[in-house]
Amino acid sequence: MGDPAGIGPEIICQAVAGMSTAERDGVLLVGDLAIYRRAAGLIDAAPDFVPLEQAVPGDGRVAVAEVSVAERQSIADGRIGAAAGDLAFRCVERAVALVQAGQAKVIVTAPLNKAALHEAGHYYDGHTGMLAALTGAPSSFMLLASERLSTLHVSTHVSLREAIERVTPERIAATVEVGHEHLVAMGIASPRIVVAGLNPHCGEGGIFGDEDDRIIAPAVRALRERGFDVHGPISADTVFYRASRGEFDLVVAQYHDQGHIPVKLIAFDTTVNVSLGLPIRRTSVDHGTAFDIAWQGKADATNLGAAIAYARRLAKQGAVA
Template identity: 55%
Template sequence: MRRGIELALAGEVRAITTAPINKEALRLAGLPYPGHTEILAELSGTERYAMMMANDELRTVLVTVHQSLRTAIDALTPERELDIIRLTHQALGGGPGAGSRPRIAVAGLNPHAGENGLFGREDLDVIAPAVRAARAEGIDASGPHPADTVFMRARAGEFDAVVAQYHDQGLIPVKYLGLEHGVNITLGLPFVRTSVDHGTAFDLAGTGTADHTSLLTALHHAAELADRADHAPRAVEPADRTDHSDHS
């Protein structure tokens, strides 16, 4: 993994595609990372990054990733929300001079997006201010939308991506559409990185029954994204006006 990052930073490879990694094995080896994404970010010196899961029908980007649901809720802040919305906007071709304005839906945290504070205030106090700030920057963001319908609406073509609040909220809809079609893309890195959208499945090792389709999908996406990056117009990213020292 380290060697791959070194090659990418040196410009010797145009993209990295990774196989699944076992989180428990990482911890047993004494490595303090919850997964690939955090390793990629730290070793490439990237402070602003996000995980996108995508297939031909749906794209989701996560505000929080590999942590318990209890701590994930505590980690949600307007600053973090806005940063993920910005990264999603940039990843989908938005930005100064880009000529594209992707439609980004932000999923609510609570049932019915909180029902105006009736089922929790996070949607009102954390998510909504970030959406307003993003719109003030010219980003086509909307929400918070009830999470039980927003993915269906995105799949029907109403939105280009959904910002999800926590791991399972965003990944279940993508994986339900088929593991073989999904790909994990890390946003914000100085190089392209894709991966499979499934785990290690040690129970299948050596049986001849594992399906390699997701890895092929990840490889194809890496090639396409690298080509797109090579031909994309150079644009200055919006200034990051938030302090992420507590949320990186």
């Protein structure tokens, strides 16, 4: 459901409203049933919902694994609040349990608000870190996937200063490895991966920083020696352009904004956030809770539709990484 004070419930209702009966039979929503029914009132051709225990395949209704919190009445539309953050967390927790129990194959998440999570006492940097903690994964990786350009990040929700410290040979290798594994599982037999430089012009021979020559280049050489089709470091001011024109299948970005900005510029409405390195599969929208338009019937479910479509591909391909 994401943060119930945001646009999550209504874009979910939009998405399932456009599904066939067969597609609805393959979807299980997680969240507060009353909130979903309220959100359905904002859209045309509103779907009907039924608790999971009462679901009947083929009747066109959407099954809901119910999750609620005691302070639900305090959730205010478009406002940060502890009750909303707690419900968002409980929904993710329930979704993970459903996948681990074999009742679902892939999790698709609507946006949550990190401040609301923290107010509720759930101190995570977002979905990716939360899912790693809930599944016991030692680490996780954020892939932004689109038709023209895909990026995988060495680091994400940390300060720029800390992001630089996280540029290590070990993390670069792990990022390339998990990206390669994912692309192979998705049908690309020999993925072409490129690693972006950290500093302007990859440091210009050390003039603008030595991390590219001292850390990134040796890591790339070691990966090539192991058989990966990986290149770099290539300066970030050109590498995304080259990848968008088809030269590479994946760019390894060194930090959050380096990878997010070019992908969102090219494909804001269709980019899918995919978590790699976890023992479960998960996709997500690449936008936020949009509190400014929440519960006004203005939200657009296009990006959620792309996340659901990618999730179906994951389920079909059997990709785990």
